[in-house]
Amino acid sequence: MKINSNYRIGFSGDLRDDLGGITWGDISTGLLEDARAPWSFMEGPSDALTIKQLESFDAMLIAAPHVSGDAVLKASNTPSIIARFGVGVDAIDLDACTERGIIVTNTPDGARQPVAQAALALTLATVHHLSAKDLMVRLGNWQEKLLWNGRSLNGAVVGLIGLGNVGTEFARLVTVFDVTLQAYDPYQKPEVFAEVGAARSGLEELLRTSDVIVVFTPLTSETHHLLNGSNIGMIKHGAYLVNISRGEVIEHGALVRALKERRLAGAGLDVFEVEPLPITDPLINMPNVVLAPHALSWTDEMARGNGGSAIRAILDVRDGYQPKFVVNRAVLSHPRTAHLRPREEKAVTATAPVTAETSTVTHALQA
Secondary structure (H helix, E strand, O other): OOOOOOOOEEEOHHHEOOOOOEOOOOOOOHHHHHOOOOEEEOOOOOOEOOHHHHHHOOEEEEOOOEEOHHHHHHOOOOOOEEEEOOOOOOOEOHHHHHHOOOEEEOOHHHHHHHHHHHHHHHHHHHHOOHHHHHHHHHHOOHHHHHHHOOOOOOOOEEEEEOOOHHHHHHHHHHOOOOOEEEEEOOOOOHHHHHHHOEEEOOHHHHHHHOOEEEEOOOOOOOOOOOEOOOOHHHOOOOEEEEEOOOHHHEOHHHHHHHHHOOOEEEEEEOOOOOOOOOOOOHHHHOOOEEEOOOOOOOOHHHHHHHHHHHHHHHHHHHOOEOOOOEOOHHHHHOHHHOOOEOHHHHHHHOOOOOOOOOOOOOOOOOO
16 A cells, blocks of 8 residues: 555644643554654644644644634635544534535544543442542541441442443443443433343433432533433432533533532532633532542543544545544545545455444434
8 A cells, every 4th residue: 555655644732741742641653653654743722723723734633622613614725534532522513524524533442441430430439428538537537437428339220321332331330239220312222221231211210210320421412401400300319420421411500509409419520511610619619529620531541542543543544444433424425535435345455354343422322
């Protein structure tokens, strides 16, 4: 295969540390070296892609920058692919990218296990009141131990909101405890519920009957404030709520009220409706709330997995193949992508087999 040595690959500036290295450490850039694919950091702002940045690269690997429709539509030329380092794509104007023939990919394979493990860690920390007990030791208030008895997962009904990529992995992990699993996901196939041993439930039923509720759904127009003032009051008294997805899925004010009114015994939150969470927010001083800065799943495994997945997508497009995890599937009908061959064709000629797995982030509730 003839290698396109002029293919320009840019990494978003938020991936660069103060010494010119990569903030995440090892993100599998060795794949680019093996493929003789040079790359560089994008110059300029790192909070949102600029027209100049879009015009300067054939492929982009981005973490945090927003991708606005205005910039995408005004750029005289655009990259062939924007590979997101992570799963969420709510900061990318997918319609504009599709219109310009830009493939947008994400990395559900890289995020699956790290996020599921983070969700389990946050769940255990929440039901065991880890924040309150940590504070007891720091303040010397050991006499308060009996005020913060936890809730065992053994025998608990655990309700999952979203049974997609991460939700199914979490279900596999949590089954080491003697839990009863139920899940709300109106789009997921019945066989997936059966495979993970979860009963299919309606949202209201799940809220009323779960001892622990864990939210996995990505943020879309459908899931914005999925949990709100109208239904949070339905949650079983004394239940625990964990959110590892996006803060805007839960109406913040309604969540705070449910905690103040003791309807919720506790909450574990890695995401918030406003980030960073203001230090004046009521959640800050609630000892029954475990807080993390939208980074609980950030591990060495996450770095390598997300980086490797995004880089493989870029190399696929460079080499004339459809990447595995295309988010805006309609773009594959665009004239600009007509030359890309399906991955199955690559599997026939490649020296190593290529899995034809597709992204499980296919609808509003699967993350």
